Amino acid sequence: MIVLAGSSGRTLAFAPGDLLKLESGKGLKHLYKVVAIDIVDSRKGSLLLDTDLAMLSLVTCYPFDAGESGGPLRYVVTAKMLY
Numbered sequence: 001m002i003v004l005a006g007s008s009g010r011t012l013a014f015a016p017g018d019l020l021k022l023e024s025g026k027g028l029k030h031l032y033k034v035v036a037i038d039i040v041d042s043r044k045g046s047l048l049l050d051t052d053l054a055m056l057s058l059v060t061c062y063p064f065d066a067g068e069s070g071g072p073l074r075y076v077v078t079a080k081m082l083y
Helices: 007-015
Strands: 019-021 030-043 055-061 071-082
Touching: none
Parallel strands: none
Antiparallel strands: 019 030, 030 071, 055 071
């Protein structure tokens, strides 16, 4: 299990594993299971954000070692809330 302190983008961007445990500044705790990791072309794909399930989508630029920022590829991690 991976335990992260905080829920900032910096904290979440480097979380390894398939479980994410997040704690808000207000003491709320949630456990998420990663259900998909995709590389999406932002010019062609879209994110499903309106679901009946409690989901978390983490999105960052890709490739990670690109010489310039602003390319079209995105690394997308999708997780389902367990509690």
